[in-house]
Amino acid sequence: MDDEGRLIDEALEGSDDAFCRLVRIHQGRVRTFLIRYVHRPDLVDDLAQEVFLTAYHSLRTFKKDAPLGIWLLGIARHQALRHLRDEGRRRARESGRLRAILAAFQAEEAERGADDETAFEREMAALQDCLKDLPGESSQIVTEHYFQGRSLVSLAGEMGRKEATLRVTLLRIRASLRRCVQGKLSVEGAG
Incomplete structure (x- = not known):
């Protein structure tokens, strides 16, 4: 043996x-x-x-x-x-947060009695405008994380930052996008 x-x-x-x-x-x-x-x-x-x-x-x-x-x-x-498989599910949840922001906008519009299709189109247009207005690094983070599916760990390593710091930055970016979209929609609604 x-x-x-x-x-x-x-x-x-x-x-x-x-x-x-x-x-x-x-x-x-x-x-x-x-x-x-x-x-x-x-x-x-x-x-x-x-x-x-x-x-x-x-x-x-x-x-x-x-x-x-x-x-x-x-x-x-x-x-x-x-x-x-677990990592894929986690990424799907995280990318769903941007959709959740849009869903919140849609819910608010629906409560106001707006036509869902028109409201969605306005919200998407406002979100696209707001995304274009993001500063370079914020735009890079959103694009690579939400649209290219990169993990925060990978982005943090590439950017020389901690994952927790990048997670907080992403939270602030989403809040900024939410305010921007709401601002554009309220200006549009007032006009």
Whole structure:
């Protein structure tokens, strides 16, 4: 029996030390595999930890005639795909915030008895005007985050800022857009 097979047997018998040695043997390959999926070094440690935690709890299901490394990469693939699905849902929620601002405008217009189609067109035109008036960096943040789907983590790294700071900046930009659109609509309504 080779060393890896012996370590697997010991880990199955409850040896945490043997499992830790298996982790050390395979962690480089698992991390390299994960970075190809998520393209974010900051996430690789967390995902690798999840992979080995899952492997630890599922070790009894491992078939000893198969290579352990391949089994671990299968777990890594599932973890990476799960993360990417979750990240996609999070992005969809965040991009929905701009739509939520528009929905609030539409609700206000509907309460005033305005024709929905005409109100929507006016709101979209006002929003487009307001987007054009945004200063360069604000315009870049809105365009790249909402229209190109870039994550705040990615943008923050590129801009040399913290994600939390960028999130607050985006909150302020949305508030500014809301005020701008409301201002344009009220001027239009008064005219």
